[in-house]
Amino acid sequence: EIVAAVEAHFADGPLQGKRILVTSGPTHEPIDPVRYIANRSSGAQGTAVARALASLGAHVVFVTGPADVPPPDGVEVVAVQSAREMADAVQAALPVDAGVFAAAVADWRVASASDRKLKKSKDGLPVLEFAENPDILKTVSRMEQGRPGLVVGFAAETNDVIENATAKRLRKGCDWIVANDVSPATGIMGGAENAVILISDTGAEEWPRMSKSDVATQLAERIAAKLVG
Amino acid sequence: EIVAAVEAHFADGPLQGKRILVTSGPTHEPIDPVRYIANRSSGAQGTAVARALASLGAHVVFVTGPADVPPPDGVEVVAVQSAREMADAVQAALPVDAGVFAAAVADWRVASASDRKLKKSKDGLPVLEFAENPDILKTVSRMEQGRPGLVVGFAAETNDVIENATAKRLRKGCDWIVANDVSPATGIMGGAENAVILISDTGAEEWPRMSKSDVATQLAERIAAKLVG
Numbered sequence A, B: 001e002i003v004a005a006v007e008a009h010f011a012d013g014p015l016q017g018k019r020i021l022v023t024s025g026p027t028h029e030p031i032d033p034v035r036y037i038a039n040r041s042s043g044a045q046g047t048a049v050a051r052a053l054a055s056l057g058a059h060v061v062f063v064t065g066p067a068d069v070p071p072p073d074g075v076e077v078v079a080v081q082s083a084r085e086m087a088d089a090v091q092a093a094l095p096v097d098a099g100v101f102a103a104a105v106a107d108w109r110v111a112s113a114s115d116r117k118l119k120k121s122k123d124g125l126p127v128l129e130f131a132e133n134p135d136i137l138k139t140v141s142r143m144e145q146g147r148p149g150l151v152v153g154f155a156a157e158t159n160d161v162i163e164n165a166t167a168k169r170l171r172k173g174c175d176w177i178v179a180n181d182v183s184p185a186t187g188i189m190g191g192a193e194n195a196v197i198l199i200s201d202t203g204a205e206e207w208p209r210m211s212k213s214d215v216a217t218q219l220a221e222r223i224a225a226k227l228v229g
Helices: A002-009 A044-055 A083-093 A136-141 A161-172 A212-228 B002-009 B044-055 B083-093 B136-141 B161-172 B212-228
Strands: A019-024 A028-032 A035-039 A059-064 A076-079 A098-101 A108-110 A130-132 A150-157 A176-181 A196-200 A203-206 B019-024 B028-032 B035-039 B059-064 B076-079 B098-101 B108-110 B130-132 B150-157 B176-181 B196-200 B203-206
Touching (some): A019 A044, A019 A083, A035 A108, A044 A059, A044 A098, A044 A212, A059 A083, A098 A136, A136 A150, A136 A161, A161 A176, A161 A196, A161 A203, B019 B044, B044 B059, B044 B212, B076 B083, B083 B136, B161 B176
Parallel strands (some): A150 A176, B098 B150, B150 B176
Antiparallel strands (some): A176 A196, B028 B035, B108 B130
16 A cells, blocks of 8 residues: 555656665674674665656565665565565565666675574684575576666676676676775775766776765666666 | 762762762674674663662663663663773773673674685685684673672573572672573563673572663662671
8 A cells, every 4th residue: 555655656657657666774684693694785785776666657576675764655675684685575575677786795704603692601702604695686697587777786896896896786787886895094984975987898987975865866866767768 | 070060969869979880782793894793682671770769779781782772861871892901991980889790791792703805705604613602791780909899790591490599609709699580481682671680699589570761770779788787
């Protein structure tokens, strides 16, 4: 009903009738019942992108890890914790016209997560064995059937941003990469602003530093131009 | 100035003139600039205890990790991230009349935290080596000079709660342990209620399940009775 109301409200947006998946936030990978491994992601940029796409009329499926910011109004929210849960939620959301993968997904999980709290005295220093998590962006980008018409990845880099993000785009097989420098000195991680570089098959386009909300609006407009332009 | 105002306001509380340290929240131990290990602690119980102590007139030094809930009004807030930062902040807060150690402090840190984001492609599965963090509760409990008159620890257990918490009290050397069962089925972790067992030299006293705020009020009253009663 909410979705219907929103779609009615934005029925005149350019993305009307388009179904777009947005992932956002960090994932939490359990070590034991009280400990986990997390990524530093507030979810602010992904949430802003979802809001901007919805405001252009898209039906947004918003798959979010445990973020600091609440999900936007007017989207279909699917809340998950771990990377594997996120991968399952993404599969369940398909097919979509476009996918924007803004979540900071853990590359690894703890292979032998414990059902009991590891005890300091008995267990000494932990030995954690890791296993690779599913690569959500790569899996969707390389779908042979039913691939979204546009797949947008994000790259959070701390050095050699353009080089690393360009390589990531080719490795994953996505269409665009929104790259940014999340080194602590930039204040971008957890902050209100972002300075992104949009990497596509035509090269790297540096956007001026602006609010995450403005980045989201511009990205949503680019997506609309690509899907319906 | 805020502290002065609060102390004036509560000048008639039984803990007037007492300086009490409360630690709260989780700690975050960095793996690299974008990943960290965390404990599942909302900070709700520690925050409630600090609020209750302040309302009885104490000057509360509130050393908090990155919690979900905001710190209470009327306390001196020291915000930290890692266990080592918390240990330093605790040392800096001494001497105190009592210390309540409600934080979920990481037992270990990553010994070789990386300045650069670990790359999936280049680095393969990570091998994390751990080092023991300082044991804040034990260190304060076993101070030979200047030990707080009352040291209260917390124990978050998932099994054999009384047995584990009783052993913890003896191992750490603290006076009281507030123990609870944080198994997911209890709903205590992240929830509004708590069911605690107060463990002291006279044994284990089970409190009925009640709000974290009521647990805090009762604990603060017990602390006041011990310090000034």
